Amino acid sequence: MRLAGRHRRRGSRRSAARHETLDRRRLLKAALALIDRDGPQRFSIRRLANELGVTPMAVYNHVSSKADLLEGIANAAIEGATYPSPHGDWRRVLRGWFQALRRACLDHPGAIPLIESAERLPAAVFRPMETTLSALQQVGFGVEDALRAYFLLVTFTLGQASYQIKEWGRGIDAGSAVKENRISGTTFPAVTQAAMFHDWDFDMSFEFGLSIILTGLEARIPSRSRSDGRERSRR
Amino acid sequence: MRLAGRHRRRGSRRSAARHETLDRRRLLKAALALIDRDGPQRFSIRRLANELGVTPMAVYNHVSSKADLLEGIANAAIEGATYPSPHGDWRRVLRGWFQALRRACLDHPGAIPLIESAERLPAAVFRPMETTLSALQQVGFGVEDALRAYFLLVTFTLGQASYQIKEWGRGIDAGSAVKENRISGTTFPAVTQAAMFHDWDFDMSFEFGLSIILTGLEARIPSRSRSDGRERSRR
DNA sequence: ACCTGAACACCGTTCAAGT
């Protein structure tokens, strides 16, 4: 269980050094905007510096390396999520929170590859993680199963968003993929048939998967009261 | 629905030009070995050329660009999967096939980031895709729901493997993450508790998620005979 | 058909120096 976080701020024991963090935020905000505009492929420290009208090395005053910078951008993207209430029926809570997480990802398409390529999950996933674990444990799940369920939900959500984003790269061609790849329709008939959906509804696909997961989880609730679980004591 | 494939071979209408494809395979095989050994971070065309005792530009005789090369490596990794029989109970088939897909990914940890970063899914996923769609349609699912279920399964499987691989990067620290990120245990109690699992069993986590998904799918089977479905006619 | 070697336009990052 390792998660990425910001750098431990050094010095400045008084007055909170507000300018330092503010500048880092401005930097990350500009970087996120740049990466959403031009795509992660074209992003570089030198371009970011140029965009800010500053020398490349000035960036290193707020960031320790490019990897740190990319992690910061990925985190900033997820941090922008606006979640609904964490209280009430657990299925509603999980559905709403992972919908919100997905929405935040789709709002920053350029940052999604950074979330994947980061060697740690951004620290901003702590919030949906906490809500998920808490909701599932309240309903009777053990700590380990709750954690497993969280991994299921988060990998599905991020993976789905990632796949959706890639469609943005090139045209919306579809059946052509089958021909391009010289797939003989006889050996892959179902794939060929599926390739005909050239206007795939990713929202519905996500909702379908989410429903499947929630249904599966509901059937797994340990013992009593598998309906709403509002009345269950915690732990 | 877009998937990546190899380059359409040009010319050589007779005798199959076996040397050309053989060399490309050797190149990809060497690249895959190199990326598994040194990690995707250190990989470059120049290093690969050096490993092969050849000039960097020689690589471009078998590959059109670095992106094409990386896609080829990712595809080669997945292509190595050995799948069980596609016949029999649909839950057994799906479980076995996605276990095999996951195994192939974990056998080539360095290639997993390439699978994610590729702008198309490797063409080698056609095989598990075909099997999944076929099995689910035989059991009564419509084409679209079968495709949605496939996306659920594949994003979960790849995402889970990806997360597991990242643990390989640094040490196996765990609770330290909580302190590193300055998470107040009071605001994230469940996350703090979960961070105590420093020897997380990813196999069990994957099996849990897979079971949840299969249970959820089973509950979604359209109408009659939701047990095995061997006797159902297709379409 | 395949490989070479030089060159071009970029990278991330260091270092010493300025204020």
Add this chain to the structure above:
DNA sequence: ACCTGAACACCGTTCAAGT
């Protein structure tokens, strides 16, 4: 505490040239 400018060790990719 923050920024600069030059330099270093790398990149992917082009081009003309060899066989």
